[in-house]
Every structure is written in structure tokens, then in C-alpha cells.
Amino acid sequence: MISNFIPGLIMIITSFLLPTIPQYFRHPAILLSVGLSALSLFNGYGTFLEWDILGLNLILYQSDSLTLPFAIIFHIAAILVIIFSWHSKNLMEHMATLAYAGSAIGALHAGDFFSLFIWWEATALTSVFIVFAGNTNAAKDAAMRYLIIQVSSGVLLLIGACLMLYQTGNHNLAVLDLKTNFGIFIFIAFGIKAAFPLLNGWLQDSYPESSVTGTVALSAFTTKLAIYALARTFPGTDSLIWIGAIMTAFPVFFAVIENDLRRVLSFSLNNQLGFMVVGIGIGTELSLNGTVAHAFVHIIYKALLFMSMGAVLHRAGTTKASELGGLYKYMPFTTIFCIIGAMSISAFPLFSGFVAKSLIMSSLGGMGMVLIYFILFFASAGVLEHSGIKIPYFAFFAHERKNKVKEAPINMLIAMGIAAFLCIAIGVFPKYLYQILPYTVDYQPYTLDHVISQLQLLVFAIIAFLFLVKFKLYPSEIRSTVLNSDWFYRKMLPGIGKPLFKKIGILTESLYKNLGLSFKQVLSKSYKFSNLSYIKVTTPSFAGTILISILFIMLVIVLV
Amino acid sequence: MKKNDLKSMGKSFTKYILIIGALLILLDFTFHRHEYFSFAEIYGFPAFFGFVSFVFIVMLGKWLRKFLMRKEDYYDQ
Structure with missing residues (x-):
């Protein structure tokens, strides 16, 4: 009976x-x-549960070689998050986290776009409570913006699925292209959750506002679900190569100047997604294996890094680089685990990032894509800068600390310890990871050429860092906000909208006044609606209105 | 002594990294490093690329502060 139960x-x-x-x-x-x-996970491959409803056949539970690695890592991530938050008594957050992880796992096993849509929205609706559990005013505002963006992604997916059904009579998950209008809708829906360039604002906006434990859960599922969905429906789509390359390179500069270390990690997360998106864009067996392998190891080391910063936030009360430093004395284990995560994400040989990223780099090299290859190589130096050096350096070293803090609670250390162990184990024994990848590819990451090349890049990038610090050229930590693409809907749109609405309010008011006494009685009821206090404009509601109008206009255009 | 902890750690770290860096460059002369692109096979190319990329990223990032940096309470205003 359990074999037909939808996972999650x-x-x-x-x-x-x-x-x-x-x-x-x-x-x-x-x-x-x-x-x-x-x-x-032991059920094997196949279709296990279907449901006929409203004349549609929904595939609620299917599994194949692409689903399995994601399903394994989602379960591992869920366990890590649970151990990491063992000390917490926040019931709402526990409920949201468990339901969120379950929805993400359910989504992996959906076999058609409508069931995917249901899970897609379920991940949005459950995860928003995790952002909400940050329990600050900033977190509540960020949660509302997060919800609007995530639900919009779902609506686009639904529009795409409906159009696809209408035009082709088919709604099963299949390889799509960008020549069809439904393909574009679905592509943008996935692109929002995969944090494509300019669609990424929600990620850096919401993740750092969430609680100590919440960010760890958030970092694992939503974006990787989008990567899975893209790998299933858009493998070999050329534009993804460039989109991915831009994603690897741009966040790097933002991460350099960002002060909040959890936000630095969110930019870093965006950059890592870029590598996976490039792999999907290439679309060969080797590159798709690379994407899946990268998603797999990335979830572990990114969770590890977010856990270490969560532990710092839990004990020191902040993750602002300008306020931290010198924690290595008080949190030695957290320091070591953080450094292991940092070395993994930087792709040092013998760490998990190396064996996964190599697959993507090799497939690029094999295809002769020289420019993209070096953008990614350049971005690798960037990863080392923000996640490899900046995170551990500013949190645990940088300068001596005056106030004592305690080491992280034991449950946090256990969760970080397991993640750190996996980072090294996968790096040392990559064949176990390679065995669960979608395609059988005989690949050897540890060749002398490759190891020396990677070590030269990383070691000399570290030397560059030491050089910049020595000559005081490295930018100092400043308490600040770094503008990101969420600026468009947090500042620009309200900046245009608020005065506009005010003007409209004044205009309608004067219009009513000028209509004269004879109409006044008739209009006495509607008059009060023109009163300014009735047109209240808040940022989320305004952004929501704009978004819904855009969606509506797009729908009308497509239907016409 | 306490104040020098981080400084001395930094110094020894720098020393070891420089030694490793020098070894990696020397090692490049002992064998032919195969790469996907021939110009990347020049001696010490990845090292040079890593150093320059890093400096470029930090310097450009620093310059971007002029355009992208706002006060901490920017969105609350």
C-alpha cells in the first residue's frame, strides 16, 4: 500500500x-x-499512481532516473533541517518546514503539468510561513513579497499548462521548446523560481530575513525544484547557456559588497544555480549529469554554509559582517564546518563541489564553448571570493572579538557535522554520486591536469585576496543595503504608482466637486469613495496589482 | 599575546599559501598540462587567471558601490 502513496x-x-x-x-x-x-526511494522506476478527474488524467506519482537523485537529496536535506532545528519550539515553523519539504518531494514525482502546478503552489504557500517565522517586521514584509512572486510563478505555470492542453491536447511533462507560447509561459514560471537574471530579487530579499533555521530549509528546495523542472522540460535549450552564464557571473559582484553574510550566501546560491542552468542548456548526457550532480552536492554544502551562519546568528545575534569577527575562538567546531562548506563550494579537490562542477566544465570544454567556459572559470574565482573566503573570514576571523559567545547547540553541530562529512565523502568517493546520476557516464574527475589547473586558480585567487588585504584595497564592511532587482517593485513601481494614484484621487475628487450641487445628492454615496483615505496604496498590494495586470495582459495577447 | 593571535595566524597562513602557490607553478614546468583550449596550456595560466579574476571582481564590486549602495534603512524610508 505504501508503494502507491505519493512520496512527501x-x-x-x-x-x-x-x-x-x-x-x-x-x-x-x-x-x-x-x-x-x-x-x-526503493520503489524503482515507473508510474505508480494516476487519477482521472474532470476528463483529465493526472499522473500523481511517477519516478525515473532524473527524479531519483533529486528525491534522495531532498530527503537528506529534510533530515538535516530537522536535526538542525531540533532545539526550536516554534510549532508553526516546524509544520511549515515539514509540509514544504513534503510538497517539494511530491512535486518531483508529478508526471503532468497540472499536478506539478498543485505542488508548485504548495511549496509557495508552505514556504511563505517559513519566511514569516523570521518574526520581524522586515520578515513579514518580505514574506508578502515572496508570496506574490511565488504565486505568480504558479499562475504562469497554470496558464502555460492550460494553453498546452488546449493547443496540443497533451498535458504530460515533456520536453518543450521556446517556439510555442505555452513553452514561454512555462519557461518564465520555472525561471522565476530558478532566480533567472532580473527575476532573482525575491531570493536575496526573503531568504536572509527568515529565521535561524528557516533559511536552511528554504535554500534546499524551491530553487532546486525549478532546476529539476527545467532539466526535465528544457534540456538543450540554447538560451539557457547564456542565462546560466550571466547568473554565474553577476551575483558575484553583489556578493562582494553585501554586508549581511546570509544575503551574501543568497547571492552565492544564485551563482551556483547558474552553473546548473548552463548544464541544462548544453543538454548532453554529461552536462545533464553535471547539473544533477551539482544540485545534489550544492544542497548539502549550501545547507552547511547556511547552517553555520544560522549558528552564528543564534549565538552572536547577527550575521552582519561589520559586527562579526573573531568567533573562531568561541565557536571552533562551527568554524571548521563552515570552512569545509566553503572549500566544497569553492570546488577544492577532494571536496564535493569539485567532482560535480568538473562534469559541467568538461562538457563545456568538450563542446569547444570557449567564452562560456571562461565565464564559468571566472565565476569560480568569484565563488571562492564570496563563499570561500568572505563568509568564513568575516564571521570567524577578520578581527578579535570582545564579547564571548557560546559554541552552537549540540543538535546544530550534529547537523553540520553530517553535512560536512557528506561534503568530504562525496569529494573523496565520487563514484557513489555518479552511480545515481540519470545517465551512465564513465568520468574521472581526478586527473593531474585538472587538479593542478583548479588548484592554481584557487590558490592564486587566495593570494590575490591576501595581497588586497595587505595593501588595504579589500573593501571594508559597511552597514548598507545593496540594490538588487527587487528594487524595481520595492522602490521604482511604488515611486511611480503612489503619486499617480494620489493624482487620480485628487482629480476624481475635484471632478465630483465640479459636477455641481444638483448632482450632489445623487452622488453623495459615491462621493466618499473619492475620498483619499479610500485609495490606500501599500507596496505589496500595488506590486500585486501590477503583476496581476501584466499576467492578464499577457493572457489576452496570447489568446488573441 | 592575545592580540597577536590572529596576526600570527594570518602570517603563517600567508607563508604556507605562498609556498603552495610556488610549488604549483613549479609543478607546471614538470609536465605538460592538457587543457581543452591551447592557450590555457601556457605555464601558470590558471594561476594568472585566478589572480586577475579575483582582483577584477573585488575592484569592480567596490566601484559598483557608488551605484548600488544605499543606507541600511533605505527600504524603510
Whole structure:
């Protein structure tokens, strides 16, 4: 019976039952639900559950060689998050996290666009509570913006799916291209969640506002679900190569000047997604393996880095580089785990990033794409800058610290320890990772050429850092906000919209006044609607209105 | 002594990194490093590329502050 149960659904059901479970048993129950869901990993490949409704055949549970690696890593990530948040008593966050992880796992097993849409929105609706659990005013505002963007992505997906069904009579997940209008809708829907250039603002806006433990959960699922969806529907789409290359290079500059280290990690996350998107764009067996391998190891080391910064936030109360430094004395284990995560993401040989990124780089090299190859090579130096050096350096070293802090709680250390162990184990024994990739490819990452080349790049980039610090050329930490693409809807649109609405308000008011006394009685009821206090413009509602109008206009254009 | 902890750590770290860097360059002369693109096979190319990229990223980032940096409470205003 369990074999026909949608993976992840048991986690969602457990999450709803959590309030009825006594505090003491909550965490074991959560772990048990993930364990039960993970049993589905042994089911093998095939279609296990379909549902005929409203004349449509929904494939609710299918599994193949692309689903499996993502399903494995999503379960591992869920377990890491649960251990990391074991100390927390925030019921809402536990419920949201479990349901969110369950929805993401469910989404992986959807076989058609309509079931995917349901899970797609479910991840949005559950994860917004995680951002909300940041429990500050900034977090609540960010959560509202996050919700609008995520739901819009879902709406675009739904429009795409409907158009596809209407035009082709088919709604199953299949390889699409950008020549069809539904293909474009679905592409943009995925692109929003995969944080494409200019569609990325929500990521750096919301993730750093979430709680100590929440960011770890957020970093694992949404964006990688989008990568999975892109790999399934748009492999070999040329434009993805350039989109990915831009994603690897641009966030690097923002990360240099960002002060909040969790936001630095969010820019870094964006840059890592770029590597995966390039792999999907190339579309060969080697490159798609590279994308999947990179997503797999990335979830672990990114969670590790977010966990280490979560531990710092938990103990020191901030992750602002300008306020930190010298924590290595007080949090030695967290320091070591953070450095392991930093070395993994920087792709040092013997660490997990190296064995995954090599696949993508080799497929680029093999195709002779010289420019993209060197953009990614350049971006690798950038990864070292922001995640490899900046994160550990400013949090744990930089300068001596005056106030003592305690080492992270034991559950956090265990979660970080497991993640760090996996980073090294995969780096040393890559064949176990390669075995679960979608295609059988015989690949050897540890050749002398490759190791020396990578080490030269990394070591001399570190020397460049030491040189810049020595000559005081490295930018100092400044408390600041760095503008990102969310500026368009947080400042520019309200900047245009608020005065515009005000003008319209004044105009309608004067219009009513000028209509004269004879109409006044008739108009007395509507008059009050022209009163300015009735036209209140808030940023989220305004951004929402604009977004919905854009979506509507796009729909009309397509239908016409 | 306490104040010098980080400084001495930094110094020894710098020393070791420079030694490793020098070894990596020397190693490049002992064998022919195969790359996908012939110009990348020049001695020490990845090292040079890494150093220059890093400096470029930091310097351009620093320059971008002029355009992208706002006060911490910018969005709250």
C-alpha cells in the first residue's frame, strides 16, 4: 500500500497533525514521517499512481532516473533541517518546514503539468510561513513579497499548462521548446523560481530575513525544484547557456559588497544555480549529469554554509559582517564546518563541489564553448571570493572579538557535522554520486591536469585576496543595503504608482466637486469613495496589482 | 599575546599559501598540462587567471558601490 502513496504526502499529513502531538514526540514524529516517505526511494522506476478527474488524467506519482537523485537529496536535506532545528519550539515553523519539504518531494514525482502546478503552489504557500517565522517586521514584509512572486510563478505555470492542453491536447511533462507560447509561459514560471537574471530579487530579499533555521530549509528546495523542472522540460535549450552564464557571473559582484553574510550566501546560491542552468542548456548526457550532480552536492554544502551562519546568528545575534569577527575562538567546531562548506563550494579537490562542477566544465570544454567556459572559470574565482573566503573570514576571523559567545547547540553541530562529512565523502568517493546520476557516464574527475589547473586558480585567487588585504584595497564592511532587482517593485513601481494614484484621487475628487450641487445628492454615496483615505496604496498590494495586470495582459495577447 | 593571535595566524597562513602557490607553478614546468583550449596550456595560466579574476571582481564590486549602495534603512524610508 505504501508503494502507491505519493512520496512527501505522509510528511504533509504529519505536519497537519503536529499540533496534536505532544512537544516531546514532535521531532521523532517528523523524522519518522521523512523516513516513511524515503521508503519510496526503493520503489524503482515507473508510474505508480494516476487519477482521472474532470476528463483529465493526472499522473500523481511517477519516478525515473532524473527524479531519483533529486528525491534522495531532498530527503537528506529534510533530515538535516530537522536535526538542525531540533532545539526550536516554534510549532508553526516546524509544520511549515515539514509540509514544504513534503510538497517539494511530491512535486518531483508529478508526471503532468497540472499536478506539478498543485505542488508548485504548495511549496509557495508552505514556504511563505517559513519566511514569516523570521518574526520581524522586515520578515513579514518580505514574506508578502515572496508570496506574490511565488504565486505568480504558479499562475504562469497554470496558464502555460492550460494553453498546452488546449493547443496540443497533451498535458504530460515533456520536453518543450521556446517556439510555442505555452513553452514561454512555462519557461518564465520555472525561471522565476530558478532566480533567472532580473527575476532573482525575491531570493536575496526573503531568504536572509527568515529565521535561524528557516533559511536552511528554504535554500534546499524551491530553487532546486525549478532546476529539476527545467532539466526535465528544457534540456538543450540554447538560451539557457547564456542565462546560466550571466547568473554565474553577476551575483558575484553583489556578493562582494553585501554586508549581511546570509544575503551574501543568497547571492552565492544564485551563482551556483547558474552553473546548473548552463548544464541544462548544453543538454548532453554529461552536462545533464553535471547539473544533477551539482544540485545534489550544492544542497548539502549550501545547507552547511547556511547552517553555520544560522549558528552564528543564534549565538552572536547577527550575521552582519561589520559586527562579526573573531568567533573562531568561541565557536571552533562551527568554524571548521563552515570552512569545509566553503572549500566544497569553492570546488577544492577532494571536496564535493569539485567532482560535480568538473562534469559541467568538461562538457563545456568538450563542446569547444570557449567564452562560456571562461565565464564559468571566472565565476569560480568569484565563488571562492564570496563563499570561500568572505563568509568564513568575516564571521570567524577578520578581527578579535570582545564579547564571548557560546559554541552552537549540540543538535546544530550534529547537523553540520553530517553535512560536512557528506561534503568530504562525496569529494573523496565520487563514484557513489555518479552511480545515481540519470545517465551512465564513465568520468574521472581526478586527473593531474585538472587538479593542478583548479588548484592554481584557487590558490592564486587566495593570494590575490591576501595581497588586497595587505595593501588595504579589500573593501571594508559597511552597514548598507545593496540594490538588487527587487528594487524595481520595492522602490521604482511604488515611486511611480503612489503619486499617480494620489493624482487620480485628487482629480476624481475635484471632478465630483465640479459636477455641481444638483448632482450632489445623487452622488453623495459615491462621493466618499473619492475620498483619499479610500485609495490606500501599500507596496505589496500595488506590486500585486501590477503583476496581476501584466499576467492578464499577457493572457489576452496570447489568446488573441 | 592575545592580540597577536590572529596576526600570527594570518602570517603563517600567508607563508604556507605562498609556498603552495610556488610549488604549483613549479609543478607546471614538470609536465605538460592538457587543457581543452591551447592557450590555457601556457605555464601558470590558471594561476594568472585566478589572480586577475579575483582582483577584477573585488575592484569592480567596490566601484559598483557608488551605484548600488544605499543606507541600511533605505527600504524603510
